[in-house]
Amino acid sequence: MSFASPAMAATPLVRACPIRIISVHLLDAAxxxxxxxxxxxxxxxxALPHYVPRAEALILASNQQRVLGPQARVHVL
Incomplete structure (x- = not known):
């Protein structure tokens, strides 16, 4: 006997997490x-990670990368 409903089987699995963390890797001259x-x-x-909605995280990361330039690498995790 299966407990899964037909509606559950028809629901697509979304693999993209709606919440992200934005990390800023500060680099030296080398x-x-x-x-x-x-x-x-x-x-x-x-110094502490913060959870940010995905769409906001992408915009914030892009803006911060422009501000910091080559002295940092900004990643959305």
Whole structure:
């Protein structure tokens, strides 16, 4: 006896997580990693990770990468 309903079988599995963490990897002049920090929803850099909705995370990360330029690598995790 199966407990799965037909509606459950028809529901597509979404693999994209709706919440992300934005990490900021600060680099030295040689490109070596100095420190890993995080962005919050307001775009402030913090030592603690903050969960941000995916669409906002992508925009914040792009903007922060433009601001920091080559001295950092900004990643949406």
């Amino acid at each position: 490109g070596q990693l100095l420190r890993v920090l995080f962005l919050d929803r307001e775009g402030h850099i913090s």
